[in-house]
Amino acid sequence: MEQKARAVICREINQPVVVEEITVEAPRRGEVMIKLAACGVCHSDLSATNGTIPFPVPLILGHEGAGTVVAVGEGVNDYKVGDHVVSSFVSMCGKCRYCQTGRPQLCDQANKAMTTLPDGTLRTRDMNGAPLNVFSGCGVMAEYATLHTDNVVKVDQQMPLDKAALIGCGVMTGVGAAVNTAKVDPGSIAVVFGCGGVGLNAIQGCAIAGARMIVAVDTSDAKLEMARQFGATHVVNSKSEENAVKAILKLTEGGADYAFECVGLGDIAAQAYGVLRKGGTAVVVGVASPKDTTSIRTATLTFGEKTLTGSYFGSARPREDFPRLIGLYRAHRLKLDELITRTYSIGEAPQAFADMQAGRNARGVIVFD
Structure with missing residues (x-):
């Protein structure tokens, strides 16, 4: 079953995305074809269009999608036509040492499925x-997509697909950084740098984990106000502070137990590390340019027993964590509806990217007919 579909494509770096009709081939062995219902417009997609993530073009964008299985390939037993699924931009083989030790987000196979x-x-x-080419083995900013089952997670039929799509990247990445990577303790102090889609989810991840003080840091008052809706107890506009690190150290009375860098800049990662108290953990979540670097005073690692670590995809175990996040949403403990600032048709994709670059949305979502 070959399928024609409209898709959002990056043809040239630093040029607006285009919407074109494409052909999607039928699934082969171990693959499924999905009719997409929704796809989040993620900052990583923007990073592919401006060269921060060096993917080859032409590239079908989208890795935060949800839809319905419409065809299955040979040997597929765990999925059937009609199943609702969410894409995982990390391909999980289930066999490598990382998958076998509960760290599928680091699966070796994922490196082989970056654009194919x-x-x-x-x-x-x-x-x-x-x-x-397809973004991270997905390319789900399209009406139809064929993915390997290693990039797919089945979800409950009752879950609204436009909300489920967000779990596929932004929500998992942010909440997971707090809950899975940092393992935020109840009663602790956390600081989150950057209040975009991932940062807001890191904030609500800290809130879900029971942090007593959550400081949101950004240069936009509008984003800081939104951060309060997702659980921030205090906000700091770093543009208004002569020294944001000193201001946060004063506010937290000596520093944070946890700090999260959700921007993708080495200097911000250093600030996140700089606001820690002894024994604190700084987690770098944002995707920085390959040439970007972070500088810290090495001795503070030893004398302060501080930790600087990374979090990829929220240290996710997608087949365990996606259903868990859906459960939190249904229990009214995870905000998803509030994340969607605006929905777009596929024809409005260039506007969706422009709005994201301008910082107008917590999350824009393309909804397919």
Whole structure:
């Protein structure tokens, strides 16, 4: 079953995205075809369009999608037509040492599925027959997509798909950084740098974990106000402070137990480390440019027993964590509806990217007919 579909494509770096009709091939062994219901417009997609993430073009964007299985390939037993699924931008083989030790977000196979399916081939072509790369093995900013089952997670049929889509990246990355990576303790103090989609989810992850004080840091008063809705108890506009680190150390009366960098800048990572008290942990969540660096005073690692670590995909175990997040949403403990600032049709994708770059949205979501 070959399927024509409209898709959002990056044709040239630092140029607006385009919407084109493409052809999506039928699933092969171990694969499924999905009819997308919704796809979040994530900052990582923007990073691919401006070269921060060096993916080859032409590239079908989108890795935060949810939809319905419409076809299954040979050997697929765990999925059937009609199943609701969310994409995972990390391909999980289930066999490597990382998958076997409960760290599938670091799966070796994921490196083989950055712009293709895990076997190195593609199921997507433009109308001239030229192959189209896909973002992180997904390319789900399209009406239809064929993915390997290693990039798919089944979710409850009752879960609204436009909300479920957000779990596939931004929510998992932010909440997971707090709950899985940092393992925030109840009653602790946390600081979150950057109040975009991932940062807001790191904030609500800290709130879910029971942090008593959560300081949101950003340069936008509008984003800081939104941060309060997601659990921030205090806010700091770093543009208004001569020295944001000193201001936060004073506010927290000596420093934070946890700090999260959700921007993707080495200097901000250093600030996150700088606001820690002894024994504190700084978690770098944002995706920085490959040439970006972070500088800290090495001796403070020893004398203060501080930790500087990274968090990829919220240290996710998607097949365990996605259903858990859905459960928190249903229990009214996880905010998803409030994350969606605006929905767009696929034809409005260029505007969605412009709005994201301008910082207008917590999360924009493309909703397919």
